[in-house]
Amino acid sequence: MALGCQQISDDILQHAQTQLEESIKQSNFALFVTYCEAGIPITPDLLYLACTSSDNVEIVDYLVKKDRT
Structure with a gap:
């Protein structure tokens, strides 16, 4: 069960990371x-x-700026 939850967590993080990269490529600051x-x-x-x-x-x-904090 714990491994399944960890896999779901990893998948969500990977998806969010991909979306973050897409927001950069699209110059979508917000x-x-x-x-x-x-x-x-x-x-x-x-x-x-x-x-x-x-x-x-x-x-x-x-x-x-975020790197400096």
Whole structure:
């Protein structure tokens, strides 16, 4: 039972991480912040993705400021 619950938890986290990445690719700052505030882990790869995707000045600024806290 515990393994099943862990698998579901891992699947939800993976889905949320994917949605966070999609919000960066779509330059959707509001959705991005929503996923961040929900506790999705911020990784260095996300900063790279934000810097190399379209107009993501707000997202990059958020990631840099979040890293300082």
